[in-house]
Each structure stands twice: as structure tokens, then as C-alpha cells.
Amino acid sequence: MKFQKICVLGLGYIGLPTASTFATHGVQVIGVDVNPEVVNTLRNGGLHIQEPGLRTLVQAALRSGNLTIQNQPAAAEAFIIAVPTPFREQKRADLRAVEAAAQAIAPLLQRGNLVVLESTSPPLTTVEKVAPLLEMSGLRSGEDFYLAYVPERVLPGSILRELIENDRVIGGVNRASAEAARHLYSLFVRGELLLTDATTAEMVKLMENTYRDVNIAVANEFARLAERFGINVWEAIELANRHPRVNILHPGPGVGGHCISVDPWFLVEAAPDLARLIRTAREVNDGQPHHVVEFARQAFGDLHGLRIAALGLAYKADVDDLRESPAIEICRLFQQAGAEVLAFEPYRQEPQVDGIPLGRDLNQVLQAADLLVVLVAHRQFRSLSAAAAAQLMRHRQALDAVNLLNRAAWEKEGFQVLKVGEGLR
Ligand code: SAJ
Numbered sequence: 550m551k552f553q554k555i556c557v558l559g560l561g562y563i564g565l566p567t568a569s570t571f572a573t574h575g576v577q578v579i580g581v582d583v584n585p586e587v588v589n590t591l592r593n594g595g596l597h598i599q600e601p602g603l604r605t606l607v608q609a610a611l612r613s614g615n616l617t618i619q620n621q622p623a624a625a626e627a628f629i630i631a632v633p634t635p636f637r638e639q640k641r642a643d644l645r646a647v648e649a650a651a652q653a654i655a656p657l658l659q660r661g662n663l664v665v666l667e668s669t670s671p672p673l674t675t676v677e678k679v680a681p682l683l684e685m686s687g688l689r690s691g692e693d694f695y696l697a698y699v700p701e702r703v704l705p706g707s708i709l710r711e712l713i714e715n716d717r718v719i720g721g722v723n724r725a726s727a728e729a730a731r732h733l734y735s736l737f738v739r740g741e742l743l744l745t746d747a748t749t750a751e752m753v754k755l756m757e758n759t760y761r762d763v764n765i766a767v768a769n770e771f772a773r774l775a776e777r778f779g780i781n782v783w784e785a786i787e788l789a790n791r792h793p794r795v796n797i798l799h800p801g802p803g804v805g806g807h808c809i810s811v812d813p814w815f816l817v818e819a820a821p822d823l824a825r826l827i828r829t830a831r832e833v834n835d836g837q838p839h840h841v842v843e844f845a846r847q848a849f850g851d852l853h854g855l856r857i858a859a860l861g862l863a864y865k866a867d868v869d870d871l872r873e874s875p876a877i878e879i880c881r882l883f884q885q886a887g888a889e890v891l892a893f894e895p896y897r898q899e900p901q902v903d904g905i906p907l908g909r910d911l912n913q914v915l916q917a918a919d920l921l922v923v924l925v926a927h928r929q930f931r932s933l934s935a936a937a938a939a940q941l942m943r944h945r946q947a948l949d950a951v952n953l954l955n956r957a958a959w960e961k962e963g964f965q966v967l968k969v970g971e972g973l974r
Contacts, residue, residue, distance in 0.1 A: 550732045552663075553577060556625035558650045560587055560618070562598055562870070563667060563701045564631030565607065566708050572610035574737045579625060580618045583649075591618045599869040599896060602709045621653070627663040627733050628654045630679075631701070633807065634668045640814040642671045644678060651682035658686040663695040663729045669754055669808065670698070671815040675747040676722055691723040697730035698747040700754035705806070705868050716740035720750025758812040759827055764798045765809070766830035769837050772800030772970035776844065779972030783952050800970045802924050802950040803837035803875025805864030810834065810873045838878040841969060842886065845948050848967045849920060853887030856943065858918035860911075860933075861925025862894040862902055866951075869896035876924035879950070880905045883922075891918070895929045915941040926951040935962040 553576065557568035560582040568580040582588055590597045594611070596604055610616035622628065632646035647668050654664060664683055666675050675698040680690040690696040698720040703711040717738050721727025727744040734742055745753075768786070775782035786797045804810045813831050817824045846852055857880075864874040871877060871894075880890045881903070892905050893914040901907055908914035915921065915938050923930065930953060939945055939962040947959055949968045959966045967973070 550729055552626050552733050552736065554625045555579070555627040555629065555733070556581060556622045556654075556657075557629045557631060558622055558653070559630065559632035559646070559668070560591065561631065561633060562600065562705060562708065563703070564629070565591075565598070566600065566603060566703075566712055567629060567631060567667070567701075569603075569606045569610035569616060570709075570712055570737050572613055572615035573606065576615060576736060578610070578616045579623050580616055581620065581622050582618070583620060585620060588618055588620050600708050601706065606709060622650075622657060624657045624659065625662070627665065628657075629665045629667055630654075631667045634670055634811075635807065636811055636814055641818050642815050644670065644674065647674065648678065648682060651679045652685075655683050655686040658683060658688055658694055660688060660693050661695075663697070663726070663733060664690075665696075665730055665733070666698050667701050669700060669758075669812050669815070670751055671819050672748055672751050672755070674698075674751060675720070680722060691721075691726055695726035695729035696722045696747070697726045698750045699730055699734065700750060702754070702757065705865075705870060713737055713739050716743060718743050718745060718750045718753050720745050720747040720753075722747050755812050755816050758809045759816060759830075761798070762804060762809050762813050762834060763826065763830040765801075765804050766833040768798045768800045769803075769833055769840075771797065773840060775970050776972050781968075781972075782970030783968075799952070801837070801875075802841055802879055802969070804834040805872065805874040805876070806870065807872045838875045838882060841879055841948075841950055842882040844969065845883075845920075845922075845967065846886070848948070848965075848973055849946055851887075852883060855883075855888040856917060856919045857883050857888045857890045858908075858914045858921045858942070859883075859890050859892040859905075860914070860921070860923045860930050861927050862892050862905065862907075863896055863925050863927070866926040867928055871897070871902060877903055877905065879922070879924055888920075894925075895927055912941060917941070917943045919944040919946060921947040923947070923949045923951055923953050926953045935959040935964060939963060 556579040557564050558581045568578045572578040630650045635643050637643045719730045731742045772782045813827045817828045862876045891908050891914050893908050935958050945964040947964050947966045956966050
């Protein structure tokens with residue numbers, strides 16, 4: 550089976566790198582996005598998202614003439630659906646974009662085509678939701694056309710490398726579909742291609758992110774316990790991780806992003822009577838921003854009127870993505886408590902984000918602040934000097950949610966330093 554022309558629906562963090570990588574491997578790719586701004590930006594040589602190496606890759610794909618950007622899908626030998634699956638009210642999966650993509654493909658579908666769903670989806674979405682929509686074409690999935698679920702597993706910040714190197718799980722609605730999808734991904738994936746059925750592949754994806762969420766939740770709970778017992782959780786984790794079968798993750802301000810903070814809910818929604826630990830872990834991680842603000846209140850007293858310099862709004866270090874960011878929630882909670890927040894996010898230039906004003910640079914944000922709050926461990930913040938901050942700030946108080954500040958260096962400059970996971974002194 551040869552794939553010379555494919556159509557990728559959704560040009561976000563997954564679809565755009567995937568479309569561009571196929572294009573730079575000699576495949577003709579129609580990249581589709583329903584957002585006209587995204588289409589215009591890409592057509593004019595711009596990028597609407599940031600990811601290391603992505604600009605060079607997209608430019609190479611466009612220059613090769615293999616990648617074209619459109620707002621509607623067109624006939625192709627394979628279709629890849631890489632649209633978002635956020636959640637709606639009550640933490641229920643919002644499959645409207647997946648359904649719309651399948652509906653848009655159905656009239657274009659021809660015998661022998663392959664359709665792949667990559668978007669993270671609740672169990673049974675491929676066979677119960679996507680297949681029937683595609684079959685409106687009059688063609689039968691697995692017989693007249695191939696259908697597979699192939700989850701993406703790339704880590705934001707390392708997407709381009711992981712896209713090629715990671716093993717891929719290929720879930721076909723039948724064996725022939727899995728084989729067809731294997732052919733497609735073998736065009737550029739150097740990791741192993743592991744074949745299974747579509748529902749298992751959906752479950753695998755959800756299990757991976759749920760596993761990480763539950764492990765972060767236990768780390769956050771350990772941090773709270775350490776705070777109560779007056780010990781340093783970071784040291785305790787390092788020591789516990791010297792055990793050959795223990796690998797505790799990092800506590801922090803909470804869990805954000807469009808994956809780990811969302812996906813476990815798909816399992817809770819599908820089987821609330823069974824997914825009890827999963828729900829609790831979600832609640833622990835969702836509660837972490839409140840916990841951090843309460844911790845600050847205990848240490849620094851009334852937050853009303855406090856001028857806060859907040860470092861970082863992204864959902865994690867060294868990315869520009871703000872989706873579900875716990876840093877944003879913490880800033881909002883500080884605002885609700887009457888504090889005046891000015892944030893610095895090196896990856897964003899807009900004057901404000903969700904009602905949180907952004908400063909132009911570190912100095913402006915630190916100027917006359919009463920409390921420095923480190924919310925994201927961006928590379929740019931690692932060289933932050935305690936002496937320089939001490940010069941600029943009105944009061945020498947710091948709250949570190951990501952274990953970035955060197956306590957001794959900051960205390961030497963007269964700072965009162967509060968760290969998530971370390972008991973009050
Ligand atoms: N976090 C912690 N402590 C840790 C690790 C992470 O608090 O020890 C926080 C981060 O700060 C962030 C959130 O968790 O707010 C998620 O970050 P992450 O780096 O763990 O994961 P994502 O969401 O960027 O990417 C995940 C990855 N999944 C797994 O590692 C199992 C990635 O491989 C997936 O492809 C991606 O979700 C996805 O698209 O589903």
C-alpha cells in the first residue's frame with residue numbers, strides 16, 4: 550500500500566508537526582484547519598503555536614511544495630484527524646470537533662482509503678462514534694475503507710523528536726486497518742509500531758496520562774504532608790527515589806495542559822462507579838492551586854493589597870501553552886484574595902491573559918513587589934538573582950511552587966522563602 554497524498558485535519562500541536570513531517574518525507578499533504586486565522590498565519594509563513602524546531606520544519610514542508618494549507622478537507626488516500634477533544638461542563642468529553650471532522654471526510658471517502666483518529670478520546674469513540682459517521686458515505690469500515698485509532702504520545706517541548714522516535718500504538722477496527730495504518734506511519738516513525746485493536750489503543754492512551762496524573766497527585770499529597778510535618782519533601786523524594794523500584798514525581802502548583810488534566814476525566818465519565826482513585830487524583834491535582842494560595846496566606850498573612858510578582862503563566866516549563874494552567878489559576882486566586890498581581894511570561898507578549906496583567910520584563914514585574922511567586926520553572930528564570938530582586942522589591946518575600954530558588958542564596962539576601970513541599974520555619 551502506498552500513500553502519496555494525505556489530508557490532516559486540525560493543525561495544532563499534533564496535527565501541524567505531523568502534517569509537516571509527512572510532507573518532508575515526500576508525501577503530498579493537505580493540512581486543514583477550520584480556524585481562518587490559523588490558515589492565514591500559516592499561509593503567510595507564520596506560526597500560531599511555539600514548539601522548538603517547529604518553525605524550521607513547517608518552512609521546509611511549505612518550501613518543498615508538499616504541504617498546502619486549506620480550510621476544508623479534500624480527497625486523499627489517507628485522512629488523519631488531529632483535532633482537540635476538550636471537556637465541557639461537568640467534565641464530559643467534547644467530541645464535537647472529532648464528529649465534525651468525520652462528517653467532513655465522509656463525502657470525500659473512497660474505497661481503499663484509510664482514516665486515522667489521533668485525538669485523545671473516550672473508550673469506544675472510534676467504533677461507536679467515528680465509524681458510523683464515516684459510514685454515512687455508504688462504505689463499510691474495515692471492509693471498504695480502513696479505520697484506525699493511533700494516539701499521539703509526544704511531549705510538548707520535545708514534539709519533533711518524539712514524533713519520530715517514540716513507539717506508536719496502532720489500533721485498527723480490524724487487522725487490515727491496523728496494517729494499513731502501520732504502512733502510513735512507517736513512512737517516518739523510527740520507534741516500533743505496535744498493532745492492536747482500536748478500543749485497546751484508546752484505553753492505552755488514557756491509561757498513560759492517568760498513570761502520570763495519579764503519580765503527580767501522590768507527589769502533591771506527599772508535599773502537603775511534608776509541609777504539615779515540617780520537613781522538606783524535595784529531599785525526602787530524592788532519598789526515596791534511591792530505592793531501586795521507586796520513582797516519585799515532582800509536586801508543584803498543580804497539573805495543567807490539555808492532556809493530563811483532561812484525559813483521566815474521560816475514564817471517570819465512562820465508568821464513574823469504577824474510576825474512584827482516578828477521580829480522587831484529579832481532585833487532588835485540581836485542588837493544588839488553592840492549596841498553594843492557602844499556604845501563602847498561612848505564611849505571609851492577609852493577602853489583601855499585596856503586590857505580587859508572578860513568574861510564569863504557562864502550564865509547565867519551557868512551553869508557551871496556557872491551557873488549563875495552574876499558574877493562571879493561582880494568579881486568579883491571589884487576585885480574588887485582594888492582591889495585585891503582575892505576571893511575567895517570557896513566551897507571551899500580550900498585555901494581559903485572562904485578566905492577569907503581564908509585564909514586559911522581569912525588572913518591571915519585580916519593581917516594588919511585596920511577594921515574588923515562582924509558578925513555572927522556565928529556563929529563563931534559573932538565572933534570577935536574589936541580589937537583583939532584593940534591590941527592586943519593596944518586601945523580601947518569596948513563594949516558590951516549583952523548587953527553583955536556592956533557599957540559602959535568597960535567605961542571605963534577607964528573603965523569607967516559602968516553598969511548596971517544605972514546612973513553615
Ligand atoms: N507535572 C508535575 N509534576 C511532575 C511532572 C509534571 O506537576 O513531576 C505537571 C506539569 O507541570 C504540567 C502537567 O503536570 O502542569 C503535565 O505535564 P507533563 O510534562 O507531565 O505532560 P504533558 O501534558 O506536557 O504531556 C503528556 C505526556 N504524557 C505522559 O508523559 C504520560 C505526553 O507524552 C503526551 O503525549 C501528552 O500528555 C498528550 O498529548 O497526551
